[in-house]
Every structure is written in C-alpha cells, then in structure tokens.
Amino acid sequence: MKEKMFRIVVAGCGGMANTWVEYAMGRQDTEIVGLVDIRLESAECMAERHGLSCGKYVSLEEAIRENEANLVFDVTIPASHHEIGTAAMKLGCDVFSEKPLAESLDGCLDLVRVSDETGRSHAVMQNRRFDPNIRALRSLIKEGTIGKPGFAGADFFIGAHFGGFRDAMESPLILDMAIHTFDQARLILGADPISVYCHEFNPAGSWYAGSAAAVCIFEMSDGSVFNYRGSWCAEGAPTSWEAQWRITGSAGTAIWNGSDSPYADILTPQQEEQAFLKATKRIETSPAAGGASWHHRCLDELFDSLLQERPAETDCRDNLLSMAMVLGAMESSRSGRKVLLSELLGR
Known part of the structure; x- marks a missing residue:
C-alpha cells in the first residue's frame, strides 16, 4: 500500500x-x-x-x-x-x-x-452503504441464496417534523432523503437503473408545502423491478430510517425490517410435485457486530481507495447513477411519463 x-x-x-x-x-x-x-x-x-x-x-x-x-x-x-x-x-x-x-x-x-x-x-x-445489516442483505442476494432476484420493494414511512427548509421544498422526500434508499437498492441488487416512473403527491394532513410522499417503479439492469413507497408525513407506525425491504427471487425471499438482522425464506430441496404452496426454510444472517460507525467505515473506504490508487466504492462516477434515480424520479413526476435514465445521462 x-x-x-x-x-x-x-x-x-x-x-x-x-x-x-x-x-x-x-x-x-x-x-x-x-x-x-x-x-x-x-x-x-x-x-x-x-x-x-x-x-x-x-x-x-x-x-x-x-x-x-x-x-x-x-x-x-x-x-x-x-x-x-x-x-x-x-x-x-x-x-x-x-x-x-x-x-x-x-x-x-x-x-x-x-x-x-x-x-x-x-x-x-453514502454512509448507509456501510451498515453491517445492509452488507449482510447484499451477501444473501450476491451468493444466490434466493436465486435470481425479480422484485425488490422498500417502504419508508416516517412523520418527520423538521421545520426549516425541508418544509418549503418542492420534493422534500425524493430530493433530500430517497437518495439513501435508492443507493441501497443499487448496492443490494448489484444492479443499476434503466428507467423510472414516479408519482409524487402531498397526502392529507401533510405539513410540507411540496410533495412529501411518492411511489416509484424502477426497471433495473438485472431485469428486476425496484418499487419504492415512501412518505415523510406518515404519522404512526413508523418504519426504520433504513426502510423495510422485501426481495423476491426465483428460489425464495429475503426480508429486512431496517433494524434487525436480515434473513431469507427459501425453497427446500425436496418438494411435493403437486403442492400448492412449496415448503421453505429460514436462513439467518450474522452481520458484523460493533466496530466503527457507518460514517467512519465510509471514510475508511475513502482513505483505502486513495492509498491503493483505485476508485472508492462511492466514487462520483458510481454515485452519479444513484443521483440519476433521484433526478429521474423528479422528472417523471413532473412530466407524468416513464423516464429512461439514459436520456438524462446522455448515454
């Protein structure tokens, strides 16, 4: 080094x-x-x-x-x-x-x-990439535990009373917060966005001037679909700040509630041919416990990349694709149409 x-x-x-x-x-x-x-x-x-x-x-x-x-x-x-x-x-x-x-x-x-x-x-x-639970969920997918992913869903519902500039933003949820969940989706699936359809809205009871809720559908480069549902004015029964995740694959499903260790529920090797619901078994994960904070781990990665003369995991070229998900979602919401990310990136 x-x-x-x-x-x-x-x-x-x-x-x-x-x-x-x-x-x-x-x-x-x-x-x-x-x-x-x-x-x-x-x-x-x-x-x-x-x-x-x-x-x-x-x-x-x-x-x-x-x-x-x-x-x-x-x-x-x-x-x-x-x-x-x-x-x-x-x-x-x-x-x-x-x-x-x-x-x-x-x-x-x-x-x-x-x-x-x-x-x-x-x-x-992008500190949330370095949450040990997210890394464990990514490993479940990468190792093929649930087979080939076909769908990933993330639900984010929190009633956040910030005050200040967020209350006046046009798209407070998508622009200020969704970058984390979108970047997590890319990491978890190991795939990049192809297109997005987004509907932003401001629900009854919202204290935000702009659209504080959204539903987004992303087509991903691995053939899967990523669905984001979120609200920053959802009172009661909050999700984790890391969202609640379900990833379904050809051989099972991975679940993460955003707080505890993720797990998978996968098909057992021997199945009854005519069974209406196939038998499954639960696979637990063991995320790395303790250690440095997510911020410090992201900083560790930065300095390692500079010393090893390689791009960091959160290099601007990679992060551009997560930002394209944010900006593409906002463009889709404004135009009312599905947006190809290649249109935005000129590729």
Missing part, C-alpha cells in the same frame, strides 16, 4: 464536519491544515472545539495554496458542492463530499468530467 500524508482542508465548519474532523485527527497519516467557512467565526469555533492551530479562511483557494493541501473535505450545503468540488480538483486536491453529489444533473456530470480531466478522486459520503 502506498505511503502518503494527507493534508486536509475542511470546507464547511458545521454539522457533520465535526465527525469528519474527529476521524481525521485519529489517523497517523492525516493533518488538518485549514478550515474554511463563509463565516470566519464558524471556522474559528471549530478550531477551538478540536484544539486545532491550523489557519482559518473564507477562501478555499487561499487555504489550499498556502498549505499545499491534497485533500478537501466538502461538508458545505448542497448548493455549494459543485463549486467546491470543481475548484478543489482543479487546484490539485482529491475531494470527499457530503451527499448529494450536486443539486442538479448538470452539476453532477460536470464533477465527473472535472475528475476525469484532472485525474483527482471525488467520492461521496
């Missing part, structure tokens, strides 16, 4: 930035060399909180040039991700960004283009 010292500039000094900084400070091969925020006092507060003596800036370019940085943590608001990511890569830095990749398809595509042109890495924090 290549030896390297990571000189990190942190852009955006609030929220999850503290978790990323704490992680970096725990590594022997990293140094926080600059903190950047449009409000200088936010950078100063973060430096004091973590006992950092690095420079504080309002200019990303100045922070990178003065400190010969080679990695930028982009923990800014979504509207800034394209600007921060492209600037950092053009200045010679690799980038690790909070989701989403960018707010628009053009922004997402441009980040991939700049990564290609500069040869710099750009990866996204």
Whole structure:
C-alpha cells in the first residue's frame, strides 16, 4: 500500500464536519491544515472545539495554496458542492463530499468530467452503504441464496417534523432523503437503473408545502423491478430510517425490517410435485457486530481507495447513477411519463 500524508482542508465548519474532523485527527497519516467557512467565526469555533492551530479562511483557494493541501473535505450545503468540488480538483486536491453529489444533473456530470480531466478522486459520503445489516442483505442476494432476484420493494414511512427548509421544498422526500434508499437498492441488487416512473403527491394532513410522499417503479439492469413507497408525513407506525425491504427471487425471499438482522425464506430441496404452496426454510444472517460507525467505515473506504490508487466504492462516477434515480424520479413526476435514465445521462 502506498505511503502518503494527507493534508486536509475542511470546507464547511458545521454539522457533520465535526465527525469528519474527529476521524481525521485519529489517523497517523492525516493533518488538518485549514478550515474554511463563509463565516470566519464558524471556522474559528471549530478550531477551538478540536484544539486545532491550523489557519482559518473564507477562501478555499487561499487555504489550499498556502498549505499545499491534497485533500478537501466538502461538508458545505448542497448548493455549494459543485463549486467546491470543481475548484478543489482543479487546484490539485482529491475531494470527499457530503451527499448529494450536486443539486442538479448538470452539476453532477460536470464533477465527473472535472475528475476525469484532472485525474483527482471525488467520492461521496453514502454512509448507509456501510451498515453491517445492509452488507449482510447484499451477501444473501450476491451468493444466490434466493436465486435470481425479480422484485425488490422498500417502504419508508416516517412523520418527520423538521421545520426549516425541508418544509418549503418542492420534493422534500425524493430530493433530500430517497437518495439513501435508492443507493441501497443499487448496492443490494448489484444492479443499476434503466428507467423510472414516479408519482409524487402531498397526502392529507401533510405539513410540507411540496410533495412529501411518492411511489416509484424502477426497471433495473438485472431485469428486476425496484418499487419504492415512501412518505415523510406518515404519522404512526413508523418504519426504520433504513426502510423495510422485501426481495423476491426465483428460489425464495429475503426480508429486512431496517433494524434487525436480515434473513431469507427459501425453497427446500425436496418438494411435493403437486403442492400448492412449496415448503421453505429460514436462513439467518450474522452481520458484523460493533466496530466503527457507518460514517467512519465510509471514510475508511475513502482513505483505502486513495492509498491503493483505485476508485472508492462511492466514487462520483458510481454515485452519479444513484443521483440519476433521484433526478429521474423528479422528472417523471413532473412530466407524468416513464423516464429512461439514459436520456438524462446522455448515454
């Protein structure tokens, strides 16, 4: 594995930035060399909180040039991700960004283009991929436990009273939250989206201005169909934040309630020829217990990828396909038609 010292500039000094900084400070091969925020006092507060003596800036370019940085943590608001990511890569830095990749398809595509042109890495924090239960569910599918998948369904129903900007968004569920479930579907099935039909709506009793509920049907590259049903204004009987999953295959079904260990219910080897319902048996999983948080595991993957000089699992080129599911669903909802993802991606 290549030896390297990571000189990190942190852009955006609030929220999850503290978790990323704490992680970096725990590594022997990293140094926080600059903190950047449009409000200088936010950078100063973060430096004091973590006992950092690095420079504080309002200019990303100045922070990178003065400190010969080679990695930028982009923990800014979504509207800034394209600007921060492209600037950092053009200045010679690799980038690790909070989701989403960018707010628009053009922004997402441009980040991939700049990564290609500069040869710099750009990866996204998709922490839920690193939930041990999701990895265990993915293994059930990958190992052929339920045969060839034909259908995957995810239900997400939570009455989330955030207040603030989400209450005023046009598509709060799809744009702000569904990226996680869509990205999980790609991981679990090991397949990519081909097309989407989406119907967004705002149910009775909703406190959101925009569409806080949606039903989406995705055709996937493995021939399966992924169905997402969700609401952010569903009072009572909430699902897990990771959704409730059912994946049916040619030899059985995999189930995950979003909290406990997933399991499979599969056909037994010997069956009565004329049986109306075939006999099945339950297969349990044993997800890895304890260990680092999902955020830390995603950061581990980033640094491993940089040291091994390979794309990260959440590299921008891969994450573009999860973002295309979000943006394709919104386009389908607006137009009232099925949208081919190739139309959006120009492929």
